[in-house]
Amino acid sequence: MSAFNGLSLEGRTALVTGAASGIGRATALLLAQSGAAVVVNHLGRAPEAQSVVDQITAGGCKAWAVEADVSSSKDVVRMLAQLAQMPGLGPIDVLVNNAGIIQEKPFLETTDEDWARMLSVDLGSVFVMCRALLPGMVARGHGVVVNIASDLGVLGRAGFAPYCAAKAGVIGLTRSLAREFAPAIRVNAIAPGPVETAMLSPDSMSAETLALELDIPQRRFAHPEEIAATALFLASDLSRFYCGQVLGPNGGSVMP
Numbered sequence: 001m002s003a004f005n006g007l008s009l010e011g012r013t014a015l016v017t018g019a020a021s022g023i024g025r026a027t028a029l030l031l032a033q034s035g036a037a038v039v040v041n042h043l044g045r046a047p048e049a050q051s052v053v054d055q056i057t058a059g060g061c062k063a064w065a066v067e068a069d070v071s072s073s074k075d076v077v078r079m080l081a082q083l084a085q086m087p088g089l090g091p092i093d094v095l096v097n098n099a100g101i102i103q104e105k106p107f108l109e110t111t112d113e114d115w116a117r118m119l120s121v122d123l124g125s126v127f128v129m130c131r132a133l134l135p136g137m138v139a140r141g142h143g144v145v146v147n148i149a150s151d152l153g154v155l156g157r158a159g160f161a162p163y164c165a166a167k168a169g170v171i172g173l174t175r176s177l178a179r180e181f182a183p184a185i186r187v188n189a190i191a192p193g194p195v196e197t198a199m200l201s202p203d204s205m206s207a208e209t210l211a212l213e214l215d216i217p218q219r220r221f222a223h224p225e226e227i228a229a230t231a232l233f234l235a236s237d238l239s240r241f242y243c244g245q246v247l248g249p250n251g252g253s254v255m256p
């Protein structure tokens with residue numbers, strides 16, 4: 001058996017989608033702290049993405065910010081062409097599919113557009129990014145994919161049917177890709193519980209939903225860094241026998 005490299009990502013390049021804020025930002029920073037060169041994807045948030053890059057480069061690692069709507073195949077193809085031109089940037093070894101949106105709306109008021117948008121961003125982006133990056137990983141004979149699902153993909157939540165359906169889909173997609181691309185490429189998911197980010201704030205959710213989210217054994221929201229720690233584990237060699245798993249840093253919201 002070859003030796004473990006521990007949590008070190010030295011010599012690897014990671015791409016984190018939706019990395020200008022929240023869990024994505026914390027993940028980009030932690031992967032870089034562990035030695036990875038990091039591509040910080042964002043959508044319309046150039047200053048925030050640049051500040052993540054600046055923080056990483058100040059710590060002595062390489063990072064690049066790149067804009068793309070990861071739910072759009074066309075935009076992702078354009079982004080990859082742009083990345084191919086960036087000096088010093090190698091092929092992507094670690095893909096973290098983190099970008100996501102949420103919407104609270106009673107099911108009977110949910111429009112075709114609401115449904116299509118949620119499925120396209122929260123599930124379609126994982127399909128689009130994996131289809132774009134897996135061929136390179138297959139050709140190189142290695143790669144890691146970490147998909148950010150949600151505990152709500154397992155629990156369900158009134159007022160969030162499209163989100164929960166999309167996140168349940170991420171879990172199914174993860175398991176299918178894990179089977180199809182093992183052993184060379186490891187595909188796993190994280191299903192976080194409530195995390196202190198813009199997504200879980202009075203701007204995006206009712207007080208009733210926020211109270212429900214807090215009603216878990218740990219009685220607090222996670223810090224984004226606590227989810228990033230799971231992403232680092234799944235990206236690293238320490239998790240090399242994990243395949244198609246869904247890890248749950250969730251404060252006890254789900255106990256499988």
Ligand SMILES: NC(=O)c1ccc[n+]([C@@H]2O[C@H](COP(=O)([O-])OP(=O)(O)OC[C@H]3O[C@@H](n4cnc5c(N)ncnc54)[C@H](O)[C@@H]3O)[C@@H](O)[C@H]2O)c1
Nearest residue numbers: 018021022023043069070098099100150192194195197199
């Ligand atoms: N906050 C929580 O409680 C929680 C719980 C479980 C799962 N999650 C999941 O974690 C992930 C990150 O969310 P967060 O909580 O950090 O919130 P967040 O809103 O800070 O992060 C989401 C990021 O995705 C980006 N994004 C949205 N659509 C995009 C697109 N089409 N292309 C590129 N980027 C796009 C946003 O600009 C934002 O930076 C999401 O997938 C979310 O569903 C969050």
